[in-house]
Amino acid sequence: MKLDGSIQQKLSEPLVAGRSLVPVGQKSLVPNGRLVDHSSDVDRTISKKPAVPATDMRQMSPRRMTVMSLDLYVAGIIEWEEYEMLAFQAELHPDYAKTIGALTGEPAQPDHPKDFIEEWENRLAFQRRYNPDNVRRIRRTEHINNILHQIDAPTHLVA
Numbered sequence: 001m002k003l004d005g006s007i008q009q010k011l012s013e014p015l016v017a018g019r020s021l022v023p024v025g026q027k028s029l030v031p032n033g034r035l036v037d038h039s040s041d042v043d044r045t046i047s048k049k050p051a052v053p054a055t056d057m058r059q060m061s062p063r064r065m066t067v068m069s070l071d072l073y074v075a076g077i078i079e080w081e082e083y084e085m086l087a088f089q090a091e092l093h094p095d096y097a098k099t100i101g102a103l104t105g106e107p108a109q110p111d112h113p114k115d116f117i118e119e120w121e122n123r124l125a126f127q128r129r130y131n132p133d134n135v136r137r138i139r140r141t142e143h144i145n146n147i148l149h150q151i152d153a154p155t156h157l158v159a
Contacts (some may be wrong), residue, residue: 120145
C-alpha cells in the first residue's frame with residue numbers, strides 16, 4: 001500500500017510526550033508499526049522520584065483533583081474504575097446549580113479547596129455501612145483512601 005507524502009511524513013515524525021492517551025490499537029500511527037519498548041531503559045524503569053509528589057490532600061480543589069486523578073491513573077497507581085470514582089467532581093458539572101446546588105443551597109465552588117481525605121473516609125464508612133455486600137466497591141474506596149493518605153503524608157521523603 002502506497003502512502004501519500006503528508007501521511008508518510010507524519011509517521012516519520014518523532015512522537016511527542018504529552019498528557020494525551022493513545023489507544024494501543026492504533027499501532028499504525030506509531031513509526032514502523034511498533035510500540036516503543038523502554039524495558040531496557042533503566043532510567044525509565046527505576047524512578048528516582050515518586051510518580052506523584054507529596055500534596056496536601058486536605059486543601060485541594062475539585063478541579064485540581066481531576067488533574068491529580070488522571071496523573072494517578074497514567075502512573076498506574078489506580079485502575080480505571082478508581083479513576084472514574086476519583087475524577088468525577090460534581091461541582092464541575094454545568095448543571096450543578098440546578099441539581100445538587102438547588103438541594104443544598106450551596107453554589108458550585110470548583111476552585112475552592114476542600115478536605116478530600118475526610119470526604120473519602122466518609123465515603124468508605126458509607127460503603128461499609130450501607131453496601132457491605134459490594135466488596136469490590138469497598139476495596140476500591142479503601143484503595144483510593146489509602147492512596148490519598150500516602151500522597152498527603154508520604155514516607156519516602158528524606159530530611
